[in-house]
Amino acid sequence: MRNVVYMAVLLIVANEIYQKPDMGLGVFMLVFTLSRQLQDITSKLLIGAAQFESDINYMKIFFDLKKLERENIDDTAELIENGDIKFENVNFSYPNSEKLVIKDLNLTIKSGEKIAIVGKNGSGKSTFVNLICGMYEPDSGVVKINDINIHNNLTAVRRSISVVFQDFGHYEATIRENITYMINVGMQVLKNYFN
Known part of the structure; x- marks a missing residue:
């Protein structure tokens, strides 16, 4: 569409110069150059507006952080450097859903042990990690680190664990x-x- 408008402007100017030859080639070149610059500026403005619109969601999320309810913080909590992670009879479902994402999970990951969590999309891998980080609380059962329920020691857990999700x-x-x-x-x- 931009090119059609650009070509239409040039044809109108060319016709005017043809009708009035005393206007000369300089006028055509001036209009040609200014039209190209206007087209470039308009393109950049439209692209910038589209990028700004797509970034609004990120900005909203950023500013919504301030609205989150604050947790009670234990200033004396120390880092957990080593410890077994235990899931004892853990069940978890998302709000407004009856389907259990994690059902009766019993698992111990020994300190220093390396494991891989594999499964299909929606099989509960991210939920499993969120439970370890204390971001989710089980419907039933308990997640422990060093035999301490992580929800009784959330500050230490969150100071000790880092996760980057996909x-x-x-x-x-x-x-x-x-x-x-x-x-x-x-x-x-x-x-x-x-x-």
Whole structure:
């Protein structure tokens, strides 16, 4: 569409010059150059507006962080450096769903042990990790680290465990800028939570 408008402007100017030859080639070149610049500026404005619209969701999520309810923080909580992770009769379902994502899970991961969690999409892999991090609370059963229920020691758990999920939020920037921004935001959130 842009090219059609651009060509129409040039044809109108060419016709005017043909009708009035005293206008000269300079007028045509001036209109040609200005039309091209206007087309470039318009394109950049439209692309910028589209990018801004797509970034609004990221900005909304960022500002919604301030609205989240704060947890009670235990300032004396220490890092958990080593410890077995235990799932004891854990069941979990998402709100407004009767389907159990995790059903009667009993598992012990020994300190220093390396495991792989594999399964189909929707089989509960991310839910499993979220339960370990204390981001979700089981419907029943208990998740323990060092034989302590993680929900009785959330501050220590969250200070000790880091996770990067496959569907993390990212911004229209370089990988370096995304990582730098996420680290800065993460540090700010932690400061706000632990101060």
